Amino acid sequence: MIPATFGYTRASTIDDAVAALASSDDAKVLGGGQSLLPVLRLRLNAPELVVDCSGIDEIKSIDGSGDRVVIGSGATHHAVMNDSAVTSSVPLLAQATATVADPQIRHRGTVGGALAHADPRADQPPVALALDAEFTIAGPGGRRTVPAAEFFVGPFETAVGEDELLVSASFPKYDGWGSHYEKFNRTAQAWSIVGVGAAVRMDSGSIAEARIGLANVGGTPMRASATEQALVGASSMAEIEAACAQAADGLEPFADEDADVEFRKHLVTVLTKRAVATAAGISS
Numbered sequence: 001m002i003p004a005t006f007g008y009t010r011a012s013t014i015d016d017a018v019a020a021l022a023s024s025d026d027a028k029v030l031g032g033g034q035s036l037l038p039v040l041r042l043r044l045n046a047p048e049l050v051v052d053c054s055g056i057d058e059i060k061s062i063d064g065s066g067d068r069v070v071i072g073s074g075a076t077h078h079a080v081m082n083d084s085a086v087t088s089s090v091p092l093l094a095q096a097t098a099t100v101a102d103p104q105i106r107h108r109g110t111v112g113g114a115l116a117h118a119d120p121r122a123d124q125p126p127v128a129l130a131l132d133a134e135f136t137i138a139g140p141g142g143r144r145t146v147p148a149a150e151f152f153v154g155p156f157e158t159a160v161g162e163d164e165l166l167v168s169a170s171f172p173k174y175d176g177w178g179s180h181y182e183k184f185n186r187t188a189q190a191w192s193i194v195g196v197g198a199a200v201r202m203d204s205g206s207i208a209e210a211r212i213g214l215a216n217v218g219g220t221p222m223r224a225s226a227t228e229q230a231l232v233g234a235s236s237m238a239e240i241e242a243a244c245a246q247a248a249d250g251l252e253p254f255a256d257e258d259a260d261v262e263f264r265k266h267l268v269t270v271l272t273k274r275a276v277a278t279a280a281g282i283s284s
Contacts, residue, residue: 004046010055014138014167017053022140022163024049029165031074034101034109035117059112059167064089068134070170073112078103080111090171092131092179092199096123099181102189115151116166118158118220121191123183125152126213126221130197133171139164152220177201180278182271183215186258192216193258194267196247198275206235207280217253217268224272226250231276237284240277247272 007024011017021027026048030036033054039045053059059074064085071080080086081097093111100106100114100123114122115135127133133148137160146159153159160166179199183192195215201208210231212224230243248265255261277283 001041001043003040004043006040006047007049008052009049010052012055014056014058014165017051017056017165018138018140018163020049020051021165025162027051027162029053029113029116031113032076032109034105035113035119053165062086064173068170068172070168071111072168073116073166074110075112077106077109077111077114081106089173089175090131091174091177092181092197093124093127093171095179096127096181096195096197099123099183099192099195112166112169115169116158116160118152118154118156119191120155120219120221121195121216123181123192123195123197123215126195126215126223127181127197128169128171128213129221129223130211130213131171131174131199132211133169135159135169136167137161137164138167143167155219174199174201178279178281180275182275182278184267184271194264194271196268196271196275198272198279200231200276200279202280206233207231207240207276210276212247212272212276214247214251214268214272217248217251217264222251224268227272234280235282237277237282240280240282241273244269244273244276 009020028047030052059072061072062083063070069085077097081094087094129148135146151159177199181197183195197213199211210228214222224247227247248268253264
């Protein structure tokens with residue numbers, strides 16, 4: 001299909017983008033375009049103005065020189081999953097990003113765009129939630145920082161306002177942690193039916209700390225907090241399995257053509273066990 005008519009402007013700086021967004025009552029940000037363009041073509045959205053931010057160099061950088069890894073919203077999936085700071089200090093993000101769609105989309109699409117789009121099926125939002133990421137957002141009033149726990153508001157809805165731009169996502173460093181992203185889908189390049197990301201810190205053969213994020217089990221990414229607590233001290237597969245048995249407790253997943261509610265809950269339990277065991281390096 002052909003999109004409805006819209007205005008277009010290409011921003012070269014963050015300030016240019018914010019000004020353009022503030023100039024319209026109905027503007028959309030274009031980054032890599034892998035989420036927005038299909039929506040426009042299907043006329044699921046018909047904005048008055050599209051603000052192209054793909055030319056803003058400031059939002060394409062990845063900086064791991066400090067105590068956090070700061071990823072510009074314009075960094076592509078491919079750049080993120082292959083960056084040495086990400087793979088060494090935030091490996092779970094690299095692992096989840098490597099499962100996104102196919103190489104063509106990973107070379108063009110951006111991690112910031114995926115986070116801001118907030119599709120419940122997306123792979124990076126639960127990782128950002130589990131790892132306590134922080135988001136920098138620019139708007140007419142300046143810049144502000146929002147923790148991941150407050151960033152994801154609902155399906156396709158975040159704390160980024162209509163006249164604001166996501167600038168970056170920063171992650172604490174998890175050097176030395178084990179991590180694994182487990183994803184169940186129909187085909188290798190499809191959205192997750194359920195996705196689970198786990199990061200664990202081991203101490204003397206036992207799990208000292210765990211962080212677990214869940215994808216596609218509700219309108220927003222979820223964190224399996226009770227399971228995280230129950231995993232502390234686990235050192236065997238039996239103990240991991242017992243702790244992960246409660247991973248779906250309290251969840252209210254939806255049913256669709258891919259899975260009913262009970263099957264999604266079953267997947268949460270199974271995938272959480274697999275992700276945690278792999279991250280911990282425990283097989284028995």
